[in-house]
Amino acid sequence: MRGVLLLALMAGPVAAGNFTPPAGCETFLTVQSKGCRVSNHYICSADPQGDKWRADFDQEGMFFLSRTNSEGEWVESIDVGAGTTQVLQDRADPASFSELLSRGRDDYRFNLSTNGATPTEVTGYDALTGKTAVIDGEELQQTEFEYSESAQDGTLLRRSYGNEYISAKWRLFFAGPSQWDGGTGFLPMDGSPVKFSEAGEPGFASTQPIFDCDAVMSSLPAAVSPARYALTTGGQQP
Template identity: 60%
Template sequence: MKYAIALFLALGATPACAGSFAAPAGCETYLTVQSRGCRVSNHYTCTADQPGDKWRADFDQEGIYFLSRIDNQTQWVESFELNPQVRQTLDANPADPASFDALLAGRDDFDFRLSKDNGARSHVTGYDALTGKSFVIDGVTLQQTEFEFTETDPDGNVLRHARGNEYIHPEWRMFFAGPSEWDENGEWFPSDGSPVQFIQPGEPGFAATQPIFECGALMSQTPGNSLMQKVRHEP
């Protein structure tokens, strides 16, 4: 069923018919977020999922490129990369599962493993911690976090290493990206996909599929478009 959802979105939200996001049958969109870095995300929930599960569909100028589901602890459940289509899931029984409740108390350490349907596997360790600072973005009050994580392959080779700041909304139980650094082959790259607009049902721009901030033909992809941002965090 999840592949059907991904294919539905990939085929139904291209630039030719872009404009208004339509969640799959049995699902309801509740928030649209326009972010820096030329990305817009539509967040939705589905009645068939566990209570607290949330989906996010990410769009750039070319259309949808990523789809993910988290649970009520912001623990990753599954995700789909759409070009090419690859499904990635959280392995059962993580050594230290992500816990939003622990983060709200100050700090959450995590240790889990991931599997892709193409056979690739990886191991992720790291932490999220509150900094004690709050920010208001588009009228929404967010708490700032700091984070660091390392992703390795089964042989222990580092695939990704990142650190920086993000934002959370305690009541929404959601993460949003902030200014970060991403290590690619020993070189650090800055990335900032911070939210700019929060758009709720009935407001102009709700369910948009075209990003509006920092877009342009010369804009290039950065290494920040990677694992943890794609999963719980905003790319």
């Protein structure tokens, strides 16, 4: 299924600046974010209820594709440039959007496997800060998060902490200011949303990012690939 979706997206008219999801799928939201990224969110009738896809674009085109379930868990993610696919496996403590909303905090612990390799373990939490932010007319709740990803032998692979935003309306996470460490020290990142467009609104289905692009292209550290940047912004992840 994911291979078919990816091929359909890559073959679509994205170069013209309009996002067309695969057959049987429907776009419901386009988000322009800081850090020169635009994301198109869509749902597919063949998926379990509550599953959502997100296609991320930078100035050169689509670079990242991911699917989350109704609880905001990363089911699978695809680094388009590298050709790697990461999938969710065993969950000792599944992430839960519902628990975050009801209790104000959600702890999680689960395994991820990349291209069938030995799984890594992710542990972390999301917690509501009690603060809200109105961005482009949408009221979002702010969260704080922290997570780490380790190899089976306990070797720390990467970690991140910071703030994000959630929308109860769309049951989605959106990135915020954070710090990410892939083994060389923490780096600041901010992929916060700036503009939301639903069907019929200006900017809907756009594939051209419009915020911070010149600054990001000239200053993003070489050690942080665009796909890695996407993985560390916007949801229960790495």
